[in-house]
Amino acid sequence: DRFDLGKHPEMLPMVEQADYVIADSQENLNLIKGQIQNPVQIKNITPFDSRVDFGISQQLNVQKILVPVDNLEDEVFAELIRALGMYLPENKNAQIHLLTRQEEYNRKPRLLSKTRECLKRAGMEEAWAAEEKRPTGAENNLDDGEQIPVRFFVEQCVDELSVSKCMREQRLVVDMRNMTEVYLRINAISVGIPQIIRKKTQFVEHGKNGFVIEGTAQIPELLDFYLGSLTNWNEAMVYSYEVGKKYTTDVLLREWKEVIEVVRKDPNPAAGK
DSSP states (O other), X not given: OOOOGGGOGGGHHHHHHOSOEEESSHHHHHHXXXXXXXXXXXXXXXXXXXXXXXXXXXXXXXEEEEEEOTTOOHHHHHHHHHHHHHHXXXXXXXXXXXXXXXXXXXXXXXXXXXXXXXXXXXTOOGGGXXXXXXXXXXXXXXXXXXXXXXXXXXXXXXXXXXXXXXXXXXXXXXXXXXXXXXHHHHHHHHHTOOEEESSOOTTOOBTTTEEEOSSSTTHHHHHHHHHSOHHHHHHHHHHXXXXXXXXXXXXXXXXXXXXXXXXXXXXXXXXXX
């Protein structure tokens, strides 16, 4: 997602002259095919491998819901916060963890402030997004019986290692961005947690290891589907690991070797016609 081919038409001739084109996802493969005029050899190979990495979310007393927010439209962000807030009274153990990959020093307080504004407009507790010391997995952030517990936190994970560490504690991913962050999808598969997403992708099978939804109205119901039933969550976990078998290191290396062999034997036959 660092380079938008649609905004750089000067790159199209280079793509069409390539011996082989590798796309990082099926979505980008289809995008490239729709923009080039001449046929080229093209294949989807993810740049990240999957591996079975059992998370620790079931060992925690809280249920953490990871919500990526970078590049999320303001209107969708507000709708998402409202939908998540509607579910919180039903599950006292649920926590919302807003994920950002941006490294600005004031990114966390800005996100929490924006969240409080959305909660206020929705008639919900602003204190859910108060800036307080983050709890451990065994605490629910309550000092006394009268204090309103904090339910929204910010995970500022700039590099992939911190994302992986964060993901191991999450029970569920809710991603309403109109993009596919491949590393996040692969990481969720590796940990075996369900994904509720907005954009259809090869990494999530609707109704199996997650759901693909158009808007936020279904979110409270789907959160209860996975967090209220260990059976549903376990089934999604098992299916996630099955999906992950398609993206192991051995599989990816074999696909790269096939590409290299084709290029060696018959470089760009389509372009030569």
